[in-house]
Amino acid sequence: MGARGVESDATAIPLIDLSDFDARREEIADELWNAATEVGFFQLDGHGIALEEIRAAFSAMEAFFSLPEAVKARYPLQRALNVGWESKAQVRPSTRTPDQKESYQITRPHMEGLWPSEEELAGFRAVMLDFERKSWQVGMRVLSCFADRLGFPREFFTEAHDPARPSYQSTLRLLHYFALDAEQAKNASVWRAGAHTDFDCLTLLFQREGQGGLQVCPGRDLDEPVWTNVEPREGVITCNIGDMLMRWSDDRLKSNFHRVKSPATGGPVDERYSLAFFCQANRDAVIEGPAGKYPPMTAQDYLQGRVNANFAALADGAG
């Protein structure tokens, strides 16, 4: 998975319009189900988050990452709680080198002492909390369609991702991929984000036009992966199914590999920003599929198992 691999644009990433949701629920649920069972990736339009709100979140994120390193370092990543700032600290089993990026994680119940002060960055906290809530609403809408199709009560996943509970662990992640000089850009072992699947139920990704690089590999077990570019479109949300929902659906919904490659321009590469919202079920939610394919497990134990497996893979040299 560390190699550059074959690239093709043969796989279409479905674009699904959520507008007029209540009246069109059945039709939308069909489209989401087909995309999630076949490709594992889809894009959303008509989702109700205004372009100005998305732009405001990107501006606030840029302002955060422009703070001096010494200020950002006051809010360091707390791995166990998935909050705070890291830089070049994420190593993937697929590449074994640190992703060339910095990120800042927001997980509502655990932010004490981790917000930059109003003097350091006025308005940041309010913009981000608002954006987190709006992203959550879109995520829950999509998950309610999967609940219908899986035979769960419609609000089943909304209750499992309840932000009012201390066990809430959905996360908004701000991502800044560094500019690369020509040497780094052509170095095959320099990765923006190495190939991985997400651990959560559903990921919502906001990208900027002209700042591409996300590639997906539909078909989880391919020995020879074929990578498809996901073109960024402003205002469109790119979604993927994560491992937690794959397990919860008895493997019917597909969590697929994806990565962020530096574009092969032959020269230096500009920086890139993206925003990801991870719908990750509350720690005490019990993951149990309708057909009982896997034994029940809490979301906390599930995630811990995944994190441990990643560390083990890094330690024993498996890719």
Ligand SMILES: O=C(O)CCC(=O)C(=O)O
């Ligand atoms: O920045 C991107 O386009 C993708 C990020 C991603 O896959 C992740 O953070 O899990």
Ligand SMILES: [Fe+2]
């Ligand atoms: Fe991801």
